[in-house]
Amino acid sequence: MILSVKRKILLLITVAIASAILFVGLYLGKLPLVDATGNVISAHAFEHTSFLKSFYTIGSITLLGLVFIATLFVHVLVKPLDKVIIGTQLVAKGDLDQKIDVKSKDEFGQLVSSFNYMVTKLKAEKKHGVKVRNIATKEKTKAELVIDSMGDGVIVTDKNNKIVVFNQAAENIFNFDMKKALGKHIVQLKKYGLNNLHLDPEDEDFVDINERFGKNSGKSLEKNLKKHTKGKGMQRERLNKEIEFHVKPLNKVVNATVSSLFENQKFLGSICVLRDITTLKRVDNMKTEFISTVSHELRTPLTSIKGYASLLSLGRLGETNYKQSKALKIINSESDRLMEIINDLLDISKLESGNVALNYEKTEILSCINECSAMHLAKGRNIKIKKDIPLKLPLITIDKQKIIRVFDNLLGNAIKFSKDNSEISLSIKKLKNSLNIAITDHGKGISKDDLEKIFDKFYQSEDHMVREIGGSGLGLPIVKKIIELHKGKINIKSKLGVGTTINFSIPFTSN
Numbered sequence: 001m002i003l004s005v006k007r008k009i010l011l012l013i014t015v016a017i018a019s020a021i022l023f024v025g026l027y028l029g030k031l032p033l034v035d036a037t038g039n040v041i042s043a044h045a046f047e048h049t050s051f052l053k054s055f056y057t058i059g060s061i062t063l064l065g066l067v068f069i070a071t072l073f074v075h076v077l078v079k080p081l082d083k084v085i086i087g088t089q090l091v092a093k094g095d096l097d098q099k100i101d102v103k104s105k106d107e108f109g110q111l112v113s114s115f116n117y118m119v120t121k122l123k124a125e126k127k128h129g130v131k132v133r134n135i136a137t138k139e140k141t142k143a144e145l146v147i148d149s150m151g152d153g154v155i156v157t158d159k160n161n162k163i164v165v166f167n168q169a170a171e172n173i174f175n176f177d178m179k180k181a182l183g184k185h186i187v188q189l190k191k192y193g194l195n196n197l198h199l200d201p202e203d204e205d206f207v208d209i210n211e212r213f214g215k216n217s218g219k220s221l222e223k224n225l226k227k228h229t230k231g232k233g234m235q236r237e238r239l240n241k242e243i244e245f246h247v248k249p250l251n252k253v254v255n256a257t258v259s260s261l262f263e264n265q266k267f268l269g270s271i272c273v274l275r276d277i278t279t280l281k282r283v284d285n286m287k288t289e290f291i292s293t294v295s296h297e298l299r300t301p302l303t304s305i306k307g308y309a310s311l312l313s314l315g316r317l318g319e320t321n322y323k324q325s326k327a328l329k330i331i332n333s334e335s336d337r338l339m340e341i342i343n344d345l346l347d348i349s350k351l352e353s354g355n356v357a358l359n360y361e362k363t364e365i366l367s368c369i370n371e372c373s374a375m376h377l378a379k380g381r382n383i384k385i386k387k388d389i390p391l392k393l394p395l396i397t398i399d400k401q402k403i404i405r406v407f408d409n410l411l412g413n414a415i416k417f418s419k420d421n422s423e424i425s426l427s428i429k430k431l432k433n434s435l436n437i438a439i440t441d442h443g444k445g446i447s448k449d450d451l452e453k454i455f456d457k458f459y460q461s462e463d464h465m466v467r468e469i470g471g472s473g474l475g476l477p478i479v480k481k482i483i484e485l486h487k488g489k490i491n492i493k494s495k496l497g498v499g500t501t502i503n504f505s506i507p508f509t510s511n
Contacts, residue, residue, distance in 0.1 A: 084115050096123040153274030159267055161186045173276050175250055253281045285353070292349035295342045302342065306335040344474040348457065351481035358399040358485060365396055365428060365435055368403045374411035381420045388427035396435060397509045402482045409475045410439050410502055417443035433507055434488065440501040446494035454492060455480050
């Protein structure tokens with residue numbers, strides 16, 4: 001049986017009083033008992049019956065009286081504690097309107113005051129918490145409405161790569177029920193192309209998984225997603241990439257911008273913004289076909305113009321004077337330039353349409369460098385090409401002529417925009433599965449605005465120096481397409497007044 005504090009105090013007081021009365025009785029009982037005249041009735045009072053009766057009567061009355069007084073005292077003493085107990089129980093049930101009246105300023109009064117203060121604080125915090133929750137709920141609802149009303153699809157995954165947000169636009173793009181998508185692992189939506197959002201293990205860039213892993217893409221994706229979530233070697237600034245992939249069941253082309261979400265260096269998940277660019281791609285394909293057709297049609301008359309200009313220059317159709325010869329040289333030169341533009345147009349059309357057959361062969365990357373015509377341009381302007389190439393490099397499987405064209409363009413650009421008697425650096429680094437090539441010049445550099453559009457077709461800088469040098473605006477787009485066909489990647493870093501560095505990678509086996 002568990003005794004309350006009140007009963008424990010009463011029991012303790014009762015025992016104390018009884019012990020005191022017993023102690024007094026024992027003390028008095030040992031004294032001699034005398035009558036009114038002073039005669040000793042008994043040597044010890046306890047031996048006389050009248051004393052015992054008187055002692056028991058007086059002792060009992062005294063004990064009861066003192067216990068009654070103690071009960072009143074304990075009741076007054078413990079009453080505030082009872083109120084605190086009842087108040088605590090009510091607060092625990094959620095009733096924060098409780099307030100205990102306090103009059104005394106002793107320890108119990110302080111306890112009651114502390115209780116009242118605690119309840120007041122709890123009430124204020126609860127009110128604030130409700131307010132914060134209401135604001136959070138409103139903001140969440142607002143965010144959900146904004147996301148659902150967006151024209152672009154939005155998919156958010158948590159740190160375990162499970163879908164937590166799948167908006168209406170994403171549902172429309174993939175024709176997949178939003179409710180079914182929530183909670184699913186991203187790999188489970190592979191037939192819609194979503195499993196293509198993958199981290200390349202070599203440089204942690206998002207790439208199209210099917211391009212790199214083929215039939216085993218699912219397993220490789222799982223492996224790399226685990227690596228991603230553990231954050232091994234991840235560089236935050238590189239986890240924001242834009243790719244295109246096909247939703248094969250629906251014959252759609254989707255552009256995806258993928259970003260990783262971090263808080264205090266801790267990976268929280270990923271967000272993917274999707275845009276259906278099927279119509280844009282269709283229009284772009286129509287434009288490419290039109291350019292290809294026009295280029296073919298222009299090629300025939302241009303060949304005739306160049307042929308007759310050559311005959312006139314050689315005097316096969318009669319002698320020409322100085323002015324005529326000079327005009328014919330200009331016609332030949334401009335015809336060559338126009339033919340180069342037409343060839344570039346046809347090449348970019350083929351590359352974009354995918355109608356390009358690569359002639360793969362095992363070769364040394366150094367032979368591609370040595371055979372490019374740009375090397376002779378450097379000698380003509382006394383520009384030194386400083387090479388940093390390892391002695392032993394593995395053979396790579398590539399279309400040699402197309403890679404030579406890449407070097408021709410990139411080295412040619414570096415030479416064009418470098419000063420005479422300057423230096424260009426060319427380095428090759430062997431990575432795990434690929435070669436990384438870097439070409440650095442110390443020319444004028446490229447502005448930030450130009451750098452963002454440098455791989456756009458037909459784009460030319462507004463800089464007068466670039467305009468004077470000229471070009472079709474197709475060289476770098478062609479280079480990018482050739483490198484991508486080899487499953488490689490290219491990026492450019494530049495600073496005005498300092499120079500430009502172009503990095504591109506080529507896997508050992510591209511086919």
